[in-house]
Amino acid sequence: MRVVKFLLIAVFAIFIFENGGQAQTKIVFEDKISSQTSLVLGVYENRVLGKFGKIIDRKSRGSLSYAIQVSGFNGEAMETLLIPAPKGSGVEQILLMGLGSVKKKHSDLRYQHIGGNAVQKAIKSFGVDIEIATDLPVESVAQFALGVKLGSYYFDRYFTEEDRNLSQEKVTIISSQDEEAQAFYNTEIDPVANGIWLARDISNEPANVIYPQSFVDRWTEYFDGLENISIKVIDEKEMLEKQMGAIYGVGQGSHRPPRMMIVEYAGGKKGSKPVVIAGKGITFDTGGLSLKNPPNMWNMKFDMSGAASTMGTLYALAARGAEVNVVGIAALAENMPSGKAQRPGDVVKSMSGKTIQIRSTDAEGRLVLADGLYYADTVYDPVVLINLATLTGSARRALGGDYAALFSRHDSLAHQLLKLSKTSGDGLWRLPLNDNHFRAIQNNVADVMNSGPTAPGASAGAAFLGTFVRETTPWAHLDIAGIAYADKATPTKASPGSRGYGIRLLNAFIKTYHEGQ
Incomplete structure (x- = not known):
């Protein structure tokens, strides 16, 4: 039976990779x-x-x-x-x-x-x-x-x-x-390699090729033929119906509308709570009206790396037939300046009902994830919720290209992830998240603000995301801004560009702690 399984996987892989990417x-x-x-x-x-x-x-x-x-x-x-x-x-x-x-x-x-x-x-x-x-x-x-x-x-x-x-x-x-x-x-290794390969491909593509809808189309093509996969896409009309004002606001300045892609993999016991992974998917980030420094803007095509790794992880799990229920959510938008773009000072209402004052339109990743995480938490009631996001320059400056920043309110979850980060090749370093960081995002106009002059960078970004996740839900935020992509070659990444970060880590985490439960 094992040999038959590996032959089926091999035939499927040949079909997929000759017909896309x-x-x-x-x-x-x-x-x-x-x-x-x-x-x-x-x-x-x-x-x-x-x-x-x-x-x-x-x-x-x-x-x-x-x-x-x-x-x-x-x-x-x-x-x-x-x-x-x-x-x-x-x-x-x-x-x-x-x-x-x-x-x-x-x-x-x-x-x-x-x-x-x-x-x-x-x-x-x-x-x-x-x-x-x-x-x-x-x-x-x-x-x-x-x-x-x-x-x-x-x-x-x-x-x-x-x-x-x-x-x-x-x-x-x-x-x-x-x-x-x-x-x-x-059966065990190539599906993970394929997931990383696909995530790298998607992240390395220029933004005129990969934008919210084409991201959805490309991954839908990759998932086609895998068992126990179902896909749902929330478009801009449904976002307004669900009052997802945070993600909608980020995407409203672009003629390419936002999307939320939800992939469910039902490989585990029927009715068991899923692991949910959510990824930031800003397919290009100009900074919006809070325009970025133009000489460094070219590599903002990598701002959807968290969403790419989320889908790459789902692909790896489904392709190797992991006995677990997992949901992947990609919160996708293109952050562009235009006459329709949101402005600094605007107030938007998130799906949770919480209001957000926009201090900087360049702090947009936390906005798309505000609705993505709330949706994940309330719709799926996950056994664990993990998000990946190229969120802050602060994390990159603190940890460079060696580690992603780990934030969590749950010590046991943090310990599990840190342990596996040492052996998976996807390094993590835990940074603080406390009450002061949540106070730093309080606002005198709305419930919270997405940025601020005194907010402590990466930790404040994590606190903003945590505001939209119930405290009882085991949750971890991986800020991958410094490690998602790099020009420097490594033994397992020869060319400049995406690392496909997080797929080996999350595959190992789910396999170790959640498969067969």
Whole structure:
């Protein structure tokens, strides 16, 4: 039954990724090295060869061992070195890849980094048709393959010069347990990789391609064919009927109207409370009438990264058949200045009934989430509610590109998320949220204000969101402003742009604490 499941997932993935978005790198496991290939060869610390290295060494009558020794390559984790292929080896060229100590099992994240680093070096050295030989255990080689897939991602669809297109159609991983590794990878790992890939694609697209309705259309296409998925979309007319004045007000300045996309995944027991994830989806943020600094405005297409990761997480869970009920909500708007745009000083009424004075139209993410979170909390009564948002520059200045800021009124939930952030690759750092932060958003005209001259940045933003969530609901706010996107390459993110942050973390969180409940 497990093999049938992985075959169905594989067939569906091929269909989806040839019919929307950028074609994804396909990871294939084989048990033999092809002849005359360009090979990435895993070598353990102190130049210890694994199974495939020993095969090549025998073919070359010890020339491989000699070449490694004289090259100075030691086999430390993350170390790489391109060497000429020894005569008789059967391969054209070899990129040595350090695996670290043969006696030490690395963490999943470390294997991802080794795989991502290796494939990036191989792309620069070989170009295409990459094979990677390693005799790691099944689960470790699957994590390694996750790093390979994430590390091979390049958003190059708009380049017209062929030599700037670095995307890989396929990467082959040579493993002595190829069938077991393929099955485990396809059922447990590849759905998560695909969710991250799709979230990166959506976030990296320019704002003339992805706006509220096209975001809905693209994700609806991706979800088509997955089991236990239902989709609802609230348009601007229904927003007015539901008195969602906060999200509507943000989008009213654009000729592209706002949307709220709600995706329900019913993989768990009927009637059990869902986990709900909500994401900020500002598809482009000019700042509205509180105009941003124009030289830095170009990257505001990434202001919908929270919504993209929300949908990417739902995709990962549904594609791997997670036994849990989850709802994803994307609060989508384009924040533009125009004669119809809301003004600083305006007062809007949220779905909750609370009134909000607009102090800055550039503090818009908390407005779309005010209605999104209230809707999530009151309609679904979630067992836990988590939101992701590129909310504040304060969080970015405090934590840089290493961590997202975590805010919560619930210590046990915060502890669970922090624990998994250390192993998932999606780092978190908890920042304070107390009564002073809630007092900082009080207003002398309306119930609350969305910004203020003395409000303490990221914590005040979190307090604003918390105002629209019941105190009894376990809730966490992840401010991902500093980590959602970056120009700097990492082992699992080669090209500038979106990280697809939060999908590995939330997949692990739901799998650890909520599946099968």
